[in-house]
Amino acid sequence: MKKELSKYIPMIKMLAQTFGKSCEIVLHDLSQPQSSVVYTINNHVTGRQIGQPFDHLIKQVLLAKDFTDDYKANYLICTPDKREIKSSTVFLRDSTDKIIGAICINYDLSALRNIQNFCNDMLMIDTETIPSEIEPFDHVVEIVDDLIDKIISNTDVATLKRKDKIELIHFMEKKGVFLIKGSIDKVAEKMNISKVTVYSYLDEIKKMEN
Structure with a gap:
């Protein structure tokens, strides 16, 4: 793993401990898109493994209407067993302002759905549909x-x-x-x-x- 990316691991561990076992965090190295996952924690949430490629960076992050400042928060993905996952992604830049990686947070909403009225703010999701082809920024x-x-x-x-x-x-x-x-x-x-x-x-x- 590149040193520029490894420095984010303490922050990732802190976030995972703060939000508990329902919170999976994935670190991507975008210099190797076909095997971009270089670190995961709590990966029982979606099953992400080191060496896998990115999944949602283009379709649900870059093409989102409100993608700005290199991040997209609170978009919805579903696992193969139909669990709803609230995801957020931020891109990482190096000292030359070049995109080098991304951090994705995946939160399993299964327990929170049972108390949805109490957790409306936590469960806000984006249901934007993606057109077949767009002219992006x-x-x-x-x-x-x-x-x-x-x-x-x-x-x-x-x-x-x-x-x-x-x-x-x-x-x-x-x-x-x-x-x-x-x-x-x-x-x-x-x-x-x-x-x-x-x-x-x-x-x-x-x-x-x-």
Whole structure:
């Protein structure tokens, strides 16, 4: 783990102890998007494991209407067993103002739902829907462009077989990269393939998923 990120671990431990076992905290290293999780505490909440990729940074954080000052608070995710999780995410910058990581707080609302009237403030969630493609603000484009760079730069695209290229496109599609207007052009350029090829891969992915 990078020293710049390890300095946040005492704060993460303090927050986890403050809010108890229902509070999971995950530290991401965004220089390695495909395996960004580098530290977790109370990971029984969602089962996040070190070495896993990010899940919600683009779809529910960067594309949220009220995303500002590098953070998004109180958005809703659900676990495979249908538990509601209230999540908040803040991006971390280095001394050069470059995004290097993120801290995600995931709070299991199961117990609090039983006393919802008493905990209305604690249970405030964002039900914003995400459009198929939007034209985001400049600061969002900067972060997503950086993620695209890191996702692709971690792979020697010149040596990839077709199925590997589809797998890489699929990873970016699942993470919401292509919700950003112009991202298909950028990915095509960086992978040295045509935009038409990216669209054909995405069509193939949709057929496989259906």
